[in-house]
Amino acid sequence: MPDVSINAGFVPLLDCAPLLIAARGGFAQSEGVALTLSRETSWATIRDRLSIAHLDVAHALAPLPLAANLGLGPLGTSMIVPICFGTGANTVTLARSHWDAMRDLGPPGDLDPNTHLQALRAWFGKQRDEQRPPPVFGIVHPHSAHRYQLAYWLASAGLIPGRDVDFMVLPPALMPQALASGRIDGFCAGEPWGAAAVASGSGVILTTNAHIWRGSPEKVLAVNATWAEGHTEALLGLVRAIDRACAWCDDPANAQDLTKVLADSDVIGAHADLIGRSLTRALPGPDGTLHPVEGFLRFAGSAVNFPWVSHAQWFASQMVRWGDLAPDALHADTIAATWRPDIYRAALADGPADLPMANAKVEGALRHDTAVGSSRGRLHLAPDGFFDGRVFDPDDVAGYTAALRAADAAAKHDAPQDPGPDVGHDVGL
Amino acid sequence: MVEKALRVAIVDANQIRASIIEEGLKEAGHTDVTMFATVPDILRRLVDVDPDVIFIDLENPNRDELEYMFQVSRAIKRPVAMFVDQSDRASIEAAIEAGVSAYIVDGLKKERVKAILDMAVSRFHAFDRLQRELEVARGELAQRKTIDRAKAVLMRSRGMSEPDAYAALRKTAMDQNRRIIDVAESLLIASDLLKGGD
Numbered sequence: 001m002p003d004v005s006i007n008a009g010f011v012p013l014l015d016c017a018p019l020l021i022a023a024r025g026g027f028a029q030s031e032g033v034a035l036t037l038s039r040e041t042s043w044a045t046i047r048d049r050l051s052i053a054h055l056d057v058a059h060a061l062a063p064l065p066l067a068a069n070l071g072l073g074p075l076g077t078s079m080i081v082p083i084c085f086g087t088g089a090n091t092v093t094l095a096r097s098h099w100d101a102m103r104d105l106g107p108p109g110d111l112d113p114n115t116h117l118q119a120l121r122a123w124f125g126k127q128r129d130e131q132r133p134p135p136v137f138g139i140v141h142p143h144s145a146h147r148y149q150l151a152y153w154l155a156s157a158g159l160i161p162g163r164d165v166d167f168m169v170l171p172p173a174l175m176p177q178a179l180a181s182g183r184i185d186g187f188c189a190g191e192p193w194g195a196a197a198v199a200s201g202s203g204v205i206l207t208t209n210a211h212i213w214r215g216s217p218e219k220v221l222a223v224n225a226t227w228a229e230g231h232t233e234a235l236l237g238l239v240r241a242i243d244r245a246c247a248w249c250d251d252p253a254n255a256q257d258l259t260k261v262l263a264d265s266d267v268i269g270a271h272a273d274l275i276g277r278s279l280t281r282a283l284p285g286p287d288g289t290l291h292p293v294e295g296f297l298r299f300a301g302s303a304v305n306f307p308w309v310s311h312a313q314w315f316a317s318q319m320v321r322w323g324d325l326a327p328d329a330l331h332a333d334t335i336a337a338t339w340r341p342d343i344y345r346a347a348l349a350d351g352p353a354d355l356p357m358a359n360a361k362v363e364g365a366l367r368h369d370t371a372v373g374s375s376r377g378r379l380h381l382a383p384d385g386f387f388d389g390r391v392f393d394p395d396d397v398a399g400y401t402a403a404l405r406a407a408d409a410a411a412k413h414d415a416p417q418d419p420g421p422d423v424g425h426d427v428g429l
Numbered sequence: 430m431v432e433k434a435l436r437v438a439i440v441d442a443n444q445i446r447a448s449i450i451e452e453g454l455k456e457a458g459h460t461d462v463t464m465f466a467t468v469p470d471i472l473r474r475l476v477d478v479d480p481d482v483i484f485i486d487l488e489n490p491n492r493d494e495l496e497y498m499f500q501v502s503r504a505i506k507r508p509v510a511m512f513v514d515q516s517d518r519a520s521i522e523a524a525i526e527a528g529v530s531a532y533i534v535d536g537l538k539k540e541r542v543k544a545i546l547d548m549a550v551s552r553f554h555a556f557d558r559l560q561r562e563l564e565v566a567r568g569e570l571a572q573r574k575t576i577d578r579a580k581a582v583l584m585r586s587r588g589m590s591e592p593d594a595y596a597a598l599r600k601t602a603m604d605q606n607r608r609i610i611d612v613a614e615s616l617l618i619a620s621d622l623l624k625g626g627d
Contacts, residue, residue, distance in 0.1 A: 041490035048487050048511065074496075074509060141493050142500060169497035171490070326567055410621075 003034035004234035009046050009058035012039055012268045013172065013190050014278055015219045016059045018085045018299060020261055022238070022245035031237030039266065042171070043141045044073075050224050051077035056231075057238065059085070060222035063315040066338050067143035070316070070331065072324055078225035081312075082343035083239050086246060086304045088218020089278055089297035090146050090209040091194030092153065094186040095179050098123065098135075099204040099286055109287020113153060113207040113387040116286075120206070121157040124164060134163070138170045138178055138187035148318040149212045150188040155404075156388045158411035161322065179203050190218070191297070192274035195283065199274065204286040207387075210296040213363075215304065215384040217311045228343075239347035243305055250300035255279040295382055302382040303356050305344070310360035310394040312339040317392070317401045321408070327401065354379040364391035436461040438480035440471070440489060450484055450512065472498050480507060487511040572610045579613035582620045 008023070010016040022028045023035035038055065040046050047068050049055045052075070065079035094102075102123045127135060139147045151161045159165055170178055172189040179187060180202035187193075187203075197203030209216055221242060228235050248254055259279060263272035281297055282290040298304050312335045319325040341359045348355060357373035364385040372381050386392070392400055437459055441447040444466065451462045463478045465471055468491045475483070485495065499509070576598065583594035598616070602609040 041488070042492040044492035044496050045488050074511070142497050167497075169494045171493065323567070326563055 003029065003032050004231060004237075005034045005036060006231075006234065006238060007038060007054065007056045008035045009038050009040045009049060009055040011041075011043065011046060011059060013059075013219075014192065014262060014268075014275060014297070015085055015088055015190060016267070017249045017258060017262060018242050018245045019059050019221070020267065021248055021258070022241040024261065025245060025248060027241040027245045027248070028238065031241045033234050033237050033241065035238075043144070046222075047073055047077075048075055050079060050222055051075040053224055053227065055224070056227040057221055057223045060220055061141055061144045061146075062217045062220045062311065063143045063145060063148065063319075064141070065220065065222040066312050066315055066335065067319065067324070069334050069338050070319070070325060072143060072319070079222045079338065080225050080228055080340050080343070081220045081222060081307050081338055082228075082235065082340045082347070083221050083242055084217045084305050084307055084311075085219040085221070085242075086217075086250070086299040087215060087295055087297065088145065088209055089191040090149065090188055090218065091191065091205045091283065092150060092186065092188050092207050092212075093175070093179065093194040093197050093203040093205050094120070095182070095184075096202055096204055098185060101126075109289070110285045111205060111207050111211060111283065111291050111293065113211040116206040117153060117157045120154075121159060124159055128164075134166050135185040136166045136168050136183075138175050138184040138189065139167050140172050140189055141169060142167075142324070143319075145209065145216060145218050145315075146188040146190075148315060148322075149209050149216065151322060152318065153207070153212045153387070155408055155411070156390075160408055160411055176200055176202055191278040191283075192268075192271045195274045195277065196271060198284050205283055206286070208283065208293055208296055210293050212387050213385075214295050215302065215382055217304070217308070220307065235343065236347040239344060240351070243300075243344075243348060243353070246300040246305050250298060252279075298382075303379060306356060307339045307341050307344055308359070308361060309335065309339050309341060310363055310392065313360070313394045313397050314363060314392050317397050317404075320401050321404050327398065329398075332397075352376075356381075360394040362391060362393050364389070434461060435459050435481040436463075436479065437482050437484060438463050438465060438475060438478055439484045440465045440495065441484075441486045442466050442489070443486070446486070446512075468494060471495070482508045482510060484510050484512060575610060575617065576613045579616045582616060586620075 006028075008019055010019050019035070020037070023037055028035050040049070040058075043061055043064060046055070046058045046060055047064055050058055050060075051068070051073070062081075062084065065081050067073065068075075068077045068079060102119050105119045105122045124135065137150060139150060141147070147167060150167075154161065154165055161167055168184060170184070170187070172193045175184070175187040175189045175193045176197040178184045179197050180200065186206075187197075194203070194205045198205060209218065221239070223235065249258055255276065259272055259276040262268050262275050263270065268275065278297060282292045283296070285291045313332075316325070316331050316335055320327050320331075325331065345355055354374045354376040356379060357375070361372075361381075361384070366381055366384045369380050369382055372379055437454055439447045439450055439462060441450075441464070444464075447464050447466075451464065454460075454462055463480065465474065483499075485492070489495070499507075576595075579598060580591060580594040583589050583597060584591060587594075589597065598609055598612050601607075602612045605612070
């Protein structure tokens with residue numbers, strides 16, 4: 001039987017590796033599917049080419065398919081997420097000149113999210129006192145883990161996006177240059193762009209996604225739902241192929257080969273040295289030394305490929321928090337239709353994989369490596385907490401979101417600035 | 430819809446393709462067309478041009494930036510029509526089903542441009558009206574919560590009933606010629622200060 005041909009889009013980044021390796025490492029072929037890869041230049045293009053069936057599947061920002069299904073894109077669409085590519089490798093990088101100005105505020109030199117945030121807050125306060133406009137941080141897309149992680153981190157110190165800090169969307173490869181030219185003051189983007197900014201002298205890495213929200217999902221496989229309905233077997237085969245490719249990518253023994261594939265001119269096309277170093281999971285801190293980062297850029301292990309519904313629920317809670325969406329109980333239906341652990345289970349049921357018993361977990365409950373209920377009883381999950389210790393309970397999304405919104409609103413009263421344009425008139429009661 | 434000439438902006442680095450669309454627009458009577466080939470400064474220039482509709486290449490490498498600019502800028506709430514070069518029958522049908530505030534154009538057929546333009550504009554207006562209603566509803570909800578909290582403060586600290594607390598807020602607003610929401614906010618800030626903050 002000839003292989004089922006699948007059109008697959010990707011954006012040239014470190015974390016497109018599972019899709020590339022599935023295609024080029026023979027994993028797809030052994031599952032009877034043939035991937036035709038198409039390199040895309042923006043997430044909007046990935047999303048919209050999926051919507052109009054130019055692409056069947058694609059490497060996508062974890063929150064992007066959910067946002068599109070919730071009506072936050074320009075096209076009505078239906079996509080599903082059957083597998084995650086792992087934890088990703090995002091850094092929060094600040095302009096070196098700002099770091100130099102912060103130094104006397106006393107931050108230490110490692111990648112600690114708490115102390116750096118306090119120093120950043122003090123520096124923001126100084127900027128405000130000097131009547132400077134709010135600092136601008138680059139993000140890669142509004143519906144990205146980068147934006148929600150960065151906003152979560154900053155807002156926990158009362159630095160509210162849209163008031164104390166502005167976001168600007170830029171392609172990740174342009175971030176180091178934008179930082180050097182002063183167009184942005186900082187950015188949150190995937191590796192190797194943080195390390196590239198450090199190498200060129202324009203930036204310092206303050207912290208990472210692995211510090212802000214441990215075990216968080218970064219990229220996923222997004223699948224056109226109509227295509228999925230008509231190609232059940234091919235989809236299950238592709239999920240198996242990607243799961244095996246993820247394990248291959250995660251193995252340090254393959255780091256050199258993976259670096260070669262990623263640095264190739266038809267993928268990232270540059271920075272082989274920085275890509276190789278990212279795969280060692282160590283990053284330069286502001287102190288100039290390399291710090292190993294636990295849980296950074298994990299392609300496999302600890303159930304990072306499992307599409308945890310609680311991850312999608314957290315993203316939806318942040319969409320509501322930042323006003324992308326109105327609160328609505330019906331979001332739960334869209335989340336259930338989008339994130340599909342059932343497909344991941346069906347694909348891997350007969351293999352050696354140890355699958356968790358639950359589809360969702362309380363984010364922030366695990367402080368240590370913990371054994372959890374699983375199909376073979378050998379599954380350990382790595383710590384999954386938020387840096388500030390706040391716990392996300394998927395059974396109380398509304399309460400969690402309301403508490404964050406109240407905290408954000410209270411943070412407004414402390415600031416000397418005007419909270420922004422006025423809304424409407426008196427409301428009758 | 431009213432037949433009047435529309436001001437149109439085309440964002441595309443591919444000049445040849447942009448000219449074909451421009452030609453299609455002009456044949457349909459829309460002669461006021463501005464082309465943008467590059468992104469720097471595009472926001473300011475778009476505000477200057479103030480187009481009625483924006484045509485953009487679905488595969489434009491700057492789409493993430495542009496989409497975010499359009500999303501955050503209140504100055505540019507405009508219908509967007511997207512076009513793609515390679516489109517077979519199936520993807521055109523998928524596009525028609527998918528269209529909400531945007532519409533996919535089969536870019537190299539100038540005869541279709543007018544229909545696409547009309548569709549993009551009418552869909553945008555329907556979508557925009559919904560969005561506005563949603564925004565007003567959200568604003569009212571937030572205001573109502575603030576007023577409820579202010580009432581609670583009065584009820585707790587002065588032993589007032591709920592209608593009395595609301596009447597007190599309303600009277601202060603009238604006396605000072607301020608909006609009731611502003612009085613409620615001031616009260617909450619003062620109340621936080623007196624508590625020493627929490």
